[in-house]
Amino acid sequence: MATPASPSIGINQHSLVKTKPLSVTWKSQYLPHSLLLPNIIRSSSAHAVVPEISSTHSQTSEANVELFGCPVCYEQLIRIGPSGFNIPAIYRSAFKCRKCNKAYSSKNVYLDLTVSAGAKVYNEPKPIRTELFRSPLVSFLYERGWRQNFALTGFPGPDQEFQMAQEYLRVVQGGVLVDLSCGSGLFSRKFAKSGVYSRVIALDFSENMLRQCYDFIKSDASMLSSNLALVRADVSRLPFSSGSVDAVHAGAALHCWPSPSNAVAEICRILRSGGVFVGTTFLRASQATPAMLVIQRALESSYSYLAEEEIEDLCRSCGLVNYSKNVQGSFILFSAQKC
Known part of the structure; x- marks a missing residue:
């Protein structure tokens, strides 16, 4: 709808x-x-x-x-x-x-727009997975080699991933889109330049990822006046009133969230009726993907890798419907809708 x-x-x-x-x-x-x-x-x-x-x-x-x-x-x-x-x-x-x-x-x-914005002394420790992406070095390297390695696990590449996401988001074009855990804004910039959304919010918890996003944006003068905003926020406490957003995109993000269930519940809360959530992530490795087994066993204490059926169950338990997916190796693009 x-x-x-x-x-x-x-x-x-x-x-x-x-x-x-x-x-x-x-x-x-x-x-x-x-x-x-x-x-x-x-x-x-x-x-x-x-x-x-x-x-x-x-x-x-x-x-x-x-x-x-x-x-x-x-x-x-x-x-x-x-x-x-x-x-x-x-x-x-x-x-x-x-x-x-x-x-x-x-x-x-x-x-x-974090809860602790403006705090003078308070500092809350975050999980290793969160702190890793706040690093200036990782933020700088993300589009300069880091993201390209995802192809080894089945990710088709940013251009094709963007087109796949756009197909699922077709029903909400013209609305407000939040690019959640946007990193350095790889997809935020694509959504903004497409011209089919009234507003695009590039949202991430990492200060350095958002600075990298701005560095990419300022290289294109037209993007400074585009309908794009950079926002720092926590995925477990999204800075939007309930039912105020038409679309949420989260590229290669779900496995990084401290609590995927809290995050998806927040996504469902902010979506309007008929709103669409599109995400991509790494699936939990199996015997069908032996190359990922070794990598994930080394990282399983830091990341939340889920199986296909777990992602679908998570979306439905948070109130989302019309679940669909596209799987290639350890890559999954999934979509669900707010009823």
């Missing part, structure tokens, strides 16, 4: 240079040079200027209810700043939960 297309998002080209303060107190009225001049190389570790929500509002201030939700209470966020759904506009905006009053802002060109 298809969902109604979301309205198109207008982009004010003039807002890419300078904006009035509205109800936000800016530490700088200008974007960093890396946003204005995408062809200039920027260090991935550079810090962005963070806007602060003013305690007093001017009579000309504008506050709009945003697509994003608070990861603490799941209420929609109020956005204060320039209009437009693109990296420069979101960078110059501040967000605040209208229920719990927690504030969020962009940091290093991505919007941090």
Whole structure:
């Protein structure tokens, strides 16, 4: 069942240079040079200027209810700043939960919507699989050799995987798509450039993966004004209100999640009725895939490799229907729909 297309998002080209303060107190009225001049190389570790929500509002201030939700209470966020759904506009905006009053802002060109965003001292240890992809080296290498090795296990390659996913997502084109655990944005960029989604959110927990995604984006000036946002969030606490998203894509991700059941339950929660979830992952190795047996036995304590029937059962137990799959070696592309 298809969902109604979301309205198109207008982009004010003039807002890419300078904006009035509205109800936000800016530490700088200008974007960093890396946003204005995408062809200039920027260090991935550079810090962005963070806007602060003013305690007093001017009579000309504008506050709009945003697509994003608070990861603490799941209420929609109020956005204060320039209009437009693109990296420069979101960078110059501040967000605040209208229920719990927690504030969020962009940091290093991505919007941090984790529960611990803004924490000064608290640091929560994460599983090894999570910390691995937060590494600057792994983030840098992901599209420079790491991802290419997936072909050895049956993955058909990014271009074909994208086309396969698009077939399953055809019924929700025109809607909002979240590319979950997007890594360096390999598929996020493809979805955004396809022009068939009203908004694309590249979402990952790794700060360095999101910085790599931005480094790829800034090499194409047209993508800075595309309907694409970079968001840091936890897969077990997705920053969207219930029933607000049309499609979720998760490429080579499910086996990396600390709790696949919590993640799929969250995906089902944020999907609208008729919304589609498409994912790819490595299947649990069997005698039919002897090459993967050795690799997975060495990594089984760090990753959650599932069998075909387990993935289907997981989707159905979380309330998803119309399950289908495409299997090639240890590669599986699966799809399910919110009823």
